[in-house]
Amino acid sequence: IIKLTDEAKLFAQSRYPFPPFIIRFPTPYIHEQKIVEELCKYLKENKQLALELSGYRKASAKCSSNECDLLLFVKNSYSFSILYDEKNWPQSILGLTYTRPSTPSIPxxxxxxxxxxxxxxxxxxxxxxxxxxxxxxxxxxxxxxxxxxxxxxxxxxxxxxxxxxxxxxxxxxxxxxxxxxxxxYLAPARVLICSKCMGLGHFRKQCKQTQDTCKKCGQTYDDVNNHTS
The missing domain is CATH 3.30.70.330 (RRM (RNA recognition motif) domain)
Structure with missing residues (x-):
């Protein structure tokens, strides 16, 4: 029986970022940094909670023309639990009302x-x-x-x-x-494999290799479909 090391378990459990929390505002004009700072300040002063974020970004793909989303990416499971609890959210941020169109899945x-x-x-x-x-x-x-x-x-x-x-x-x-x-719980692995070089971590259109690599024999060819492996 192969026993997983603690390092392997940690990698398997953290190879994906936490799913984002989405805040939807009824205006396309927001100041992302100030909103994040105000939310962290509210949680610290009113809930005595220290929220840690690894990043945030504005998005509008799923919004109407007079809306925008702010995606918050938490740094750790403690911060995820803070935002997962509905009771920790303020009624408004910087005077702006907001909705939360979805709840992220538990990681x-x-x-x-x-x-x-x-x-x-x-x-x-x-x-x-x-x-x-x-x-x-x-x-x-x-x-x-x-x-x-x-x-x-x-x-x-x-x-x-x-x-x-x-x-x-x-x-x-x-x-x-x-x-x-x-x-x-170790999440199922999803590995990105280039169909041109069979390398990891990039798409075919991003590949710098000029020839195709055969996935059966591992050799490179100008026309990978016309060779005998």
Missing amino acids: PQLSLIIKNVSLSIDFADFTNEIKASYPNVRNVIRMKHKNQLNIKLVKLEFSEPGQRDEILNRGKIFVHFLTYDVEG
Whole structure:
């Protein structure tokens, strides 16, 4: 059995950025930096919460002509939990009203997997027991394999990191007088592969290689379709 190192787990859980929080304003004219500064100030002074952002940007692709969106990218799971809690948002920012058109999905950094959960249990009862015992669990999801059949893994999604980290550090969770092993949830890998050179991290149109690389033999050719591998 191959045991994953802590470094490998950390990479797998953090290779994707956190999904953004979207704020929609009823005007196309906003000052992004001032809005972000005001939101951070509000949270610090009124909620005693330190929000950390890795970035933000304005967008208008999904807005009408008299609207704009501001996308906020959080730096860590603690900051994600701050913005995920509806009670932490102010009614307005810099005097501007706003809406939040969607709620981001809970990321792998706030999830874990329960192992060896019988397929014959009453799953609704199992879910209710978990949520009663662990109030920060937002979703309980029976995992499926590629043919969409249930498997013995259950994913828990948390609204904040504290309870999730406590369970992971213990390595076990207790449900209905039974003890289950738990582990971190590793999101499925999505790797960008160039169809020209078979290299990682860029598209074909960005490739600097002049010839095509055959994905079977690994050699380069002027016409990759006309050779015998």
